[in-house]
Each structure stands twice: as structure tokens, then as C-alpha cells.
Amino acid sequence: MREKSIAVIVVAAGRGERASANGESEPKQYRRVDGVAVLERTIDAFLASPQVSQILTVIHADHGERYAALGLSDDRLLPPVIGGESRQSSVLAGLKALAPMRPDLVLIQDAARPFVSTALIGDVVAVLAQLDGALPALPVTDTVKRSLDGQLVATTEDRNQLFAAQTPQGFRFSQIFSAHMRASTVRRQFTDDAEIAEWAGLRVGMVMGDRNNIKITHPEDFVRAERIIHGDSLMETRVGTGFDVHSFEPGDVVWLGGVRIPYKFKLNGHSDSDVALHALTDAILGAIGEGDIGVHFPPSDMQWKGAASTIFLEHAGKLVTERGGRIVNLDVTIVCEGPRIAEHVPAMQGVIAATLGIATSRIAIKATTSERLGFIGREEGIVAMASASVEVPRVD
Structure with missing residues (x-):
């Protein structure tokens, strides 16, 4: 035949x-x-x-x-x-x-x-x-x-x-x-x-x-092509950390992790005061050596007054992509006496994942209290800490 x-x-x-x-x-x-x-x-x-x-x-x-x-x-x-x-x-x-x-x-x-x-x-x-x-x-x-x-x-x-x-x-x-x-x-x-x-x-x-x-x-596909040929030898992992704190003021809603949560106070700040997304944005910017939120979105600029913090997070994610990199994982810890965080974690992961174009499995969100100690214990504000692990092309 x-x-x-x-x-x-x-x-x-x-x-x-x-x-x-x-x-x-x-x-x-x-x-x-x-x-x-x-x-x-x-x-x-x-x-x-x-x-x-x-x-x-x-x-x-x-x-x-x-x-x-x-x-x-x-x-x-x-x-x-x-x-x-x-x-x-x-x-x-x-x-x-x-x-x-x-x-x-x-x-x-x-x-x-x-x-x-x-x-x-x-x-x-x-x-x-x-x-x-x-x-x-x-x-x-x-x-x-x-x-x-x-x-x-x-x-x-x-x-x-x-x-x-x-x-x-x-x-x-x-x-x-x-x-x-x-x-x-x-x-x-x-x-x-x-x-x-x-x-x-x-x-x-x-x-x-x-x-x-x-x-x-797209241009970033050439970076990926090099990675396919050489494996991960052309990439390096960087870690950034972020910290933010906002005080409470009279109100009835707080924004945390991109989620609107009814509460007896609101957070004081220039944008929507989302302390979790601010810390997370700073962590990503820190991992790629791009300063902090204030460098990219100065509080003196009135166009950011009341702005959704997802705008800041999306910008940080785009900077990673433009460098040919990718976000490996994100870890956020929120410290407060209230509101209760656990029931809102899946929604927060969903917002962050959608904003950055990554899987929710790459995002960890945890909450704890200060055991009634200090300004947090007195319910005067909220603290958030974050870390970001990012892979970017190696620069020798």
C-alpha cells in the first residue's frame, strides 16, 4: 500500500x-x-x-x-x-x-x-x-x-x-x-x-x-519563547513586601481587598483607603524595584481622590507583564478587631485574581487581631501587610 x-x-x-x-x-x-x-x-x-x-x-x-x-x-x-x-x-x-x-x-x-x-x-x-x-x-x-x-x-x-x-x-x-x-x-x-x-x-x-x-x-511572547528554549535559567524570582495602615473615621463601609464591607466606621484616606490592596500593590512594586504607590499615584493629585484601589493594583500588574514577568504568589495579612474578614476572603481573592489576571490559587488572604492591644485593639484603624513573589527575566 x-x-x-x-x-x-x-x-x-x-x-x-x-x-x-x-x-x-x-x-x-x-x-x-x-x-x-x-x-x-x-x-x-x-x-x-x-x-x-x-x-x-x-x-x-x-x-x-x-x-x-x-x-x-x-x-x-x-x-x-x-x-x-x-x-x-x-x-x-x-x-x-x-x-x-x-x-x-x-x-x-x-x-x-x-x-x-x-x-x-x-x-x-x-x-x-x-x-x-x-x-x-x-x-x-x-x-x-x-x-x-x-x-x-x-x-x-x-x-x-x-x-x-x-x-x-x-x-x-x-x-x-x-x-x-x-x-x-x-x-x-x-x-x-x-x-x-x-x-x-x-x-x-x-x-x-x-x-x-x-x-x-505580542512582544512579551518572545520572552516566553526564550524560556521554552532555555527553561527557567533566564528567569529569576524576586520578593517584595508591603505595609499600610489607615485610621477609622465616621462612616458605614470599609473597602478591603477590593470588597465593600458594611461596618460601623470607614477608613480615612485619599483614595478608597483599601489598606489591603495598598499593601499588596506596594509589595508587587517592590519586587520589581518600582517604588511605591505614592510614586505612581501621588496623593497630591486630586484625580485619585476616592479612586478604587484596584486601579493601583492593575497598574502594578501591568508593569510586571511589560517586563516579561509573571506573578507567582501573593500573601496578604489584615490585622484588625473588625470587621470580620473570613467570610469575605473568597470575594477578595476573586477581585485580586480578576484585576491581575492570575488564578485565585496564587492568592492567600489571612486575618488576625492584635488581642485588643494598641491602636488596633482600640479599634482606631486597620493594618495590612503583604508579600509578592514575582518571576522576571534575569538581568546580569
């Missing part, structure tokens, strides 16, 4: 502008990760698979010299073809170029996914023995909200039915070629090739994706 021929289309026709940073003008597929261009890594991943018969790269019309400069050479590597204005039209250009060769199967791969494994390629190909199409996908672990206007939540999706698609997406060549030709005649842009296959009535299966099979889209 003749072994099936498998062609690969590597889609590299985009300008790659979203991944640019600090004046970087090189398209992301030609930028280097650990000395090797992203596109070259992607092509090499398929050359490493003995199942692959041919590889065709679809490039932008302006990138001919960049592609040639990669110096790629292999008997299975076909001359590149020029793509279109959209990903969909670029894939169709690749399919048309392969048509005279009549491959049995075709794998369609984003150039910006340089870490596809030989095992994942094999898993996708295996499904094509039974189905018309296949793609790797990962279960969605975050809670997903649907909104009609980007502001109000309309509904919460059942994440047990949601999966994040990856590439390579594999198909029987004649079927996906026909589906793409039909799709090119309708006034609609499809998000990926599997959607076109679904629209055309083809049966598409899924295999378990790979969390390292990332798509490089």
Missing part, C-alpha cells in the same frame, strides 16, 4: 506588527529567538518529521530578500509563494501551488508557532485516517464571559465545551482545497482553516494540544 504524501503549508505572509516593540521593525516571523529566526525554527520543526513529504512557505510580497537570507536548503522545501491580503487568501495561494503535486494530506501551520513537536504532528496525521480534518486544541481553563458591548457581561460560557485551537491543522488535500475555493466566493472571513472545513460540512476532530506550542503575537 502506497504511503500517503503529506505536504505542509507554512503561512508567513503577515507583517507581524503586533509583536514589534521598542522600535523593532523586523516582522515577527523573521525575528530571532536565541539566534534563530522564528520562521526558520518553524520550518525546521517540520523537516524533523519523517512523515512530511513537502514544505511550502507562503510569504509576503515584500519579504523575498528576508526569506532568502535565511539560507534554508532541503530537498523537501519548495520555493516560496506570495500570499494575499488575509490569512485565508494566503492559505488558498499555498493550496493552489500544491495542487499540481496532488498530495494526499496537507498540514497548515502558522509561521509564528515555532515549537510544534514531531509528536503533535504525528497525532494530527493519525486522526486523518478516520476524519476529514484534525487540529490540536487545549481545554480553556479560564472562566469565559460573553459581552455584547465589551462592558456588560451578558452570560458566562460553559468552559467544559470550549477549546483553544492551535496549528498544525490537517486535512485531506482535495477536500480542504475545494472548501477554500468555495469559501473564497463568499463575503466572509474565516478565523482558521478548521472553521472553513466545518462550514463546508467536513468532519474535524481534535487532539490534545501542547502548551509550549505558543503563537508569538
Whole structure:
């Protein structure tokens, strides 16, 4: 029985502008990760698979010299073809170029996914023995909200039915070629090739994706790519601490951990006086050497009067992300005689997690009293202490 021929289309026709940073003008597929261009890594991943018969790269019309400069050479590597204005039209250009060769199967791969494994390629190909199409996908672990206007939540999706698609997406060549030709005649842009296959009535299966099979889209993804290559050797862990205290004044509500808690007093301060989030923000800022809240949000600036302290916390989290880092864990201790904290801890964890984009399992919130000693014992105010553990790229 003749072994099936498998062609690969590597889609590299985009300008790659979203991944640019600090004046970087090189398209992301030609930028280097650990000395090797992203596109070259992607092509090499398929050359490493003995199942692959041919590889065709679809490039932008302006990138001919960049592609040639990669110096790629292999008997299975076909001359590149020029793509279109959209990903969909670029894939169709690749399919048309392969048509005279009549491959049995075709794998369609984003150039910006340089870490596809030989095992994942094999898993996708295996499904094509039974189905018309296949793609790797990962279960969605975050809670997903649907909104009609980007502001109000309309509904919460059942994440047990949601999966994040990856590439390579594999198909029987004649079927996906026909589906793409039909799709090119309708006034609609499809998000990926599997959607076109679904629209055309083809049966598409899924295999378990790979969390390292990332798509490089934003500048911080290059940091993650380096980490995949080198492991954690390029990262270092830093720890910051925060401390804050606010006195009570007449009122009926306190804000703690981003949660509104009815009480016989309120806290005195320039913003909403959320002593827990202030300490936590200072801990994160301290871990990355960025001073304290007062540096970024001076109390002399009236725009912050009465402001929600989640604004300060979100800013600190963004500074970590901009450095290519991540928050490992947060620990907050609130010291007060009242209000009672324990029943509000899950809500506080939820607010902090949503503000920083991390899991609630990375957030610890504890409460204690001062055993009726000192100003806390006299119910004159609240103290909060916090620590933050943050991973950031190593700076030698």
C-alpha cells in the first residue's frame, strides 16, 4: 500500500506588527529567538518529521530578500509563494501551488508557532485516517464571559465545551482545497482553516494540544519563547513586601481587598483607603524595584481622590507583564478587631485574581487581631501587610 504524501503549508505572509516593540521593525516571523529566526525554527520543526513529504512557505510580497537570507536548503522545501491580503487568501495561494503535486494530506501551520513537536504532528496525521480534518486544541481553563458591548457581561460560557485551537491543522488535500475555493466566493472571513472545513460540512476532530506550542503575537511572547528554549535559567524570582495602615473615621463601609464591607466606621484616606490592596500593590512594586504607590499615584493629585484601589493594583500588574514577568504568589495579612474578614476572603481573592489576571490559587488572604492591644485593639484603624513573589527575566 502506497504511503500517503503529506505536504505542509507554512503561512508567513503577515507583517507581524503586533509583536514589534521598542522600535523593532523586523516582522515577527523573521525575528530571532536565541539566534534563530522564528520562521526558520518553524520550518525546521517540520523537516524533523519523517512523515512530511513537502514544505511550502507562503510569504509576503515584500519579504523575498528576508526569506532568502535565511539560507534554508532541503530537498523537501519548495520555493516560496506570495500570499494575499488575509490569512485565508494566503492559505488558498499555498493550496493552489500544491495542487499540481496532488498530495494526499496537507498540514497548515502558522509561521509564528515555532515549537510544534514531531509528536503533535504525528497525532494530527493519525486522526486523518478516520476524519476529514484534525487540529490540536487545549481545554480553556479560564472562566469565559460573553459581552455584547465589551462592558456588560451578558452570560458566562460553559468552559467544559470550549477549546483553544492551535496549528498544525490537517486535512485531506482535495477536500480542504475545494472548501477554500468555495469559501473564497463568499463575503466572509474565516478565523482558521478548521472553521472553513466545518462550514463546508467536513468532519474535524481534535487532539490534545501542547502548551509550549505558543503563537508569538505580542512582544512579551518572545520572552516566553526564550524560556521554552532555555527553561527557567533566564528567569529569576524576586520578593517584595508591603505595609499600610489607615485610621477609622465616621462612616458605614470599609473597602478591603477590593470588597465593600458594611461596618460601623470607614477608613480615612485619599483614595478608597483599601489598606489591603495598598499593601499588596506596594509589595508587587517592590519586587520589581518600582517604588511605591505614592510614586505612581501621588496623593497630591486630586484625580485619585476616592479612586478604587484596584486601579493601583492593575497598574502594578501591568508593569510586571511589560517586563516579561509573571506573578507567582501573593500573601496578604489584615490585622484588625473588625470587621470580620473570613467570610469575605473568597470575594477578595476573586477581585485580586480578576484585576491581575492570575488564578485565585496564587492568592492567600489571612486575618488576625492584635488581642485588643494598641491602636488596633482600640479599634482606631486597620493594618495590612503583604508579600509578592514575582518571576522576571534575569538581568546580569
